[in-house]
Amino acid sequence: MTSNVRVAVIGIGNMGSTHARTLLSGSIPGAELTAVCDMRASMEAWSREHLPVSVAFWNDPEELMQSGTVDAVLLATPHKDHARQAISAFHHGLHVLVEKPAGVSTREVQEMNDAAAAAPESVFAIMYNQRTNPVYRKLRDLIASGELGEIRRLNWIITNWYRAQSYYDSGGWRATWSGEGGGVLINQCPHQLDLLQWTTGMMPSRIRAFCQFGRYRNIEVEDDVTAYAEYENGASAVFITTTGEYPGTNRFEVTGDRGKIVIEHDRLTFWRLREPEPVFNERYQGAFGHPECWQCDIPIEETETGHPGIIRNWIEAIREGTPLIAPGAEGIRGLTLSNAMLLSTWEDDWVTLPIDEQRFEDHLARRREESSFAGDAAGQESMPADMSNTYK
């Protein structure tokens, strides 16, 4: 492909407008921002003022996608619109880069994935920019290469998402079942829920979770979660998150039968066993002995490329067939964890994966009926902005 990919950004809130500027900056070779789209009329004036005249403004995503003026769309709309808009884009033969989370429920995201599978010419990616974070890339490398051995335990304490009540009060849609379809899991944690499965290559077989709704703030949705998960190989995991504490913690500990890795404060430490634990256990005949263990500070030398890295990779995939860092179809995995944690809490019971989508949607529908937010969310800011502005 020699000509530039004509890209439209749909949804130009905080996040979408940042992506638009990235595309205009020249840092994405082979891509050209030719259009933006936002259903909020006020954004047309913003667009006229801040974007070159070469960038067309559209008010209706469907009309834009039908127009034949773009090859690819970057969806930075509220996540509950992602699936519907992506499906439409695939029908029009467009490439899609969707912001995270992929959607609200796995059912709609599965429909999006099905539509993507039926449009194999369309390159479908998701904005999991934390997959470019070298510390998590290194963890994935150490696991995939077998350095850590078979995984036994995952403990992620990710409680550094502090939000005051004023944050929630800043938009009527925020932290409502109708507006967002969830709380800390859907708004703040999509990266960690993806990294939990992406770095390890494992999805749990069942989950038992304990969400607390409005524990710290006057909101409808969960602002505190403790989840326990079990995996087919016998491994177990704990995932703890909240928006109500300060300063919070971000500590991811992974134990394998060849040692332990801890990621905290942007450092990765590997306690490496000289011989695998099962080998030691087999030969050892004493009482309180243990395998020889080396504390290794692992160099982190790559640079995080962030959102521009994901956009660049998506464009390269379109133009040159480069493998995607974050294939769009993988967005369902982190969302499955999120949906399962809510469902387990609502039913006060185990949830086996894959989850029963109908049960999840039934529960969610009841909560949406009673939700304080009755709008259609067309006027809301693009929600993924929250993470981008604050994620470290």
Added chain:
Amino acid sequence: MTSNVRVAVIGIGNMGSTHARTLLSGSIPGAELTAVCDMRASMEAWSREHLPVSVAFWNDPEELMQSGTVDAVLLATPHKDHARQAISAFHHGLHVLVEKPAGVSTREVQEMNDAAAAAPESVFAIMYNQRTNPVYRKLRDLIASGELGEIRRLNWIITNWYRAQSYYDSGGWRATWSGEGGGVLINQCPHQLDLLQWTTGMMPSRIRAFCQFGRYRNIEVEDDVTAYAEYENGASAVFITTTGEYPGTNRFEVTGDRGKIVIEHDRLTFWRLREPEPVFNERYQGAFGHPECWQCDIPIEETETGHPGIIRNWIEAIREGTPLIAPGAEGIRGLTLSNAMLLSTWEDDWVTLPIDEQRFEDHLARRREESSFAGDAAGQESMPADMSNTYK
């Protein structure tokens, strides 16, 4: 009281013989070791060889306690004998220092506590020597004095209890329902389960736990535990332990509404909020702001006095009425947590505290019936030795 307290150590395995030597060393003013007792005939020869002739050897605890030759007994027998022996001691008007854990089930420990309450002249203590560890004393101080504010979350990852199969194979009673009545919770974790409640002054209202039995080793009992607990004030806790991993972790994180404390690697760090989080939340009107936070390295200047410290304190309490560091009646608290975690797993459901003792005992009785260990445990080593030899 001017005369020395005449002390007998009952059960002279690893732990009991250590206590006997401590009493003989002169480091416990006002106490005199006048007798030891062990049901294993072989220990009489050991006693003759290693102890002064002034120390009488008894084979039967009951006869010793009836003899009128001692004022106080230190029970270092297998923990399933603790309650029965302590009750007998109280009936004979003796003071009691019992090793941890207090017993196997809360029912028998409650009976022990009732007998102690009916013998108010007897000074009853428990060997929670980790209560003399200055890092946990400091944590307790910071919580009790209000520095940390109201507690919101406790996360204790205590997975550094590595035991190879050869450890379990070294005694037929080890890690059996009949021999020990539990695994990592009853043998390795009594200190942490006590410190969890002692440092915070809080017991949970309900627990949902996930024990795995023989996950890493060929044993009957639990060698892997993840427990979630909720407290009346809304706080939650996670407790994670295992004997199957190396190098493991010992990290205790406590979050309050005035900051966060982490104890790891024998250091205590306090992230102190300049104003309480609820006060900040009330006044703050922005989006992503947070309370001002100071990272404080807290000096740990006291010295850990360990087992001798607990014995000394018990003797001082007997002689001078000094308040006990570890009142014996408090042993039921950590054991309640342990019993609740097993019961929750067995019933695959929540357990509300105080636990239903009958249900716990019924479950345990069924497992004892099928237990591989049929002995009466009279020939076993004193189990608490495991912790003392290896803690930290």
